[in-house]
Amino acid sequence: MRSLNVVGAGKLGRTLATLWHQQGVFEIAGLFNRSAASTREAQDFIGAGTAVSDLNKLPHAQVWLLAVPDDQIATTAAALAPIIAQYQPLAGKSPMLFHCSGALPASVLAASDADLLASAHPVHSFADPKRSLTDLPGSTVALEGSEEVIDVLEPAFMALSCNCIHLSPSQKVLYHTGSVLACNYLTVLMDLSLQVFQAAGIDNKSAMALLEPIVVQTVKNNFALGPAKALTGPLVRGDVATVARQTEALRQLAKSNSTTNNDSDTTSDIQAATLAEIYRALGKAALPLAEKAGLSQDARRQLQSIFDES
Numbered sequence: 001m002r003s004l005n006v007v008g009a010g011k012l013g014r015t016l017a018t019l020w021h022q023q024g025v026f027e028i029a030g031l032f033n034r035s036a037a038s039t040r041e042a043q044d045f046i047g048a049g050t051a052v053s054d055l056n057k058l059p060h061a062q063v064w065l066l067a068v069p070d071d072q073i074a075t076t077a078a079a080l081a082p083i084i085a086q087y088q089p090l091a092g093k094s095p096m097l098f099h100c101s102g103a104l105p106a107s108v109l110a111a112s113d114a115d116l117l118a119s120a121h122p123v124h125s126f127a128d129p130k131r132s133l134t135d136l137p138g139s140t141v142a143l144e145g146s147e148e149v150i151d152v153l154e155p156a157f158m159a160l161s162c163n164c165i166h167l168s169p170s171q172k173v174l175y176h177t178g179s180v181l182a183c184n185y186l187t188v189l190m191d192l193s194l195q196v197f198q199a200a201g202i203d204n205k206s207a208m209a210l211l212e213p214i215v216v217q218t219v220k221n222n223f224a225l226g227p228a229k230a231l232t233g234p235l236v237r238g239d240v241a242t243v244a245r246q247t248e249a250l251r252q253l254a255k256s257n258s259t260t261n262n263d264s265d266t267t268s269d270i271q272a273a274t275l276a277e278i279y280r281a282l283g284k285a286a287l288p289l290a291e292k293a294g295l296s297q298d299a300r301r302q303l304q305s306i307f308d309e310s
């Protein structure tokens, strides 16, 4: 069994390390986080590995996962260079290094001076590592980089019941942007929706209860029917007056927030203005979809002008 060091055993790092430990895929060697308390917490969660308080104290391992935030990957790789240089003669060959960023290519690890580099991006939201331990199976992992590392990582992820796809470095940014739009921005839309319910006097708990069935049903419809057939509501029906009333209501909300807020509390002011803007931008983006679903040219023109003039 190959050994694995984890630098950055946060949400993703601790989940993968736990699953690989449980499945006997990797022997978990060293763990290093920014704070010693967080490293110990990760060790407890994983139930394996040695928590170290200094990067230089990480033991030798055949595979290294750098699961630090994206902006820290290159500097962490550079900090690892002297450590890897020290272990290389012992191991006889360069260790394998990989990161899990969706947007960055494997080459961002080049500052480590290691030769065997890869990136492996699980298309999964690690919001809660405990839930991810059971929810990760079935997810896709996008692999890119050295063939030798991919030959190790592909079976490692398949052992967790993940499906793998292969990307080139130039595909990564747009591939990840697609995933951010459908996944992260869905969460942002949920939050914005709750703010509008709140403005209507409906509390979060009631709003969540009424949203859950329709949001889940909409997600299912999207996968079963595709976005054009899943789209329902006033836009696709050509209910121009309803859309005009909603656009106006959001404009009034932004206006009333900007007059009632004092200078030191501008958050909701900015949010209400942003809400109105997002409603219009998404409305515009929905028009080609609505047209595919049967919206008339005339209704489309009227809706377009509502979104343009607001």
Ligand SMILES: NC(=O)c1ccc[n+]([C@@H]2O[C@H](COP(=O)([O-])OP(=O)(O)OC[C@H]3O[C@@H](n4cnc5c(N)ncnc54)[C@H](OP(=O)(O)O)[C@@H]3O)[C@@H](O)[C@H]2O)c1
Binding pocket: 007, 008, 009, 010, 011, 012, 013, 032, 033, 034, 035, 036, 038, 039, 067, 068, 069, 070, 072, 076, 099, 100, 101, 102, 121, 122, 123, 124, 125, 126, 127
């Ligand atoms: N979260 C997701 O849903 C998800 C999905 C796919 C891919 N990814 C990728 O996975 C990677 C990690 O994301 P995450 O969500 O797991 O992040 P996270 O929960 O914030 O964890 C990051 C970990 O890195 C540690 N760290 C930060 N700076 C460090 C440094 N300079 N040296 C050593 N350790 C450092 C942190 O230590 P402390 O705990 O001490 O602060 C923390 O344990 C990213 O590349 C991300 O793009 C994440």
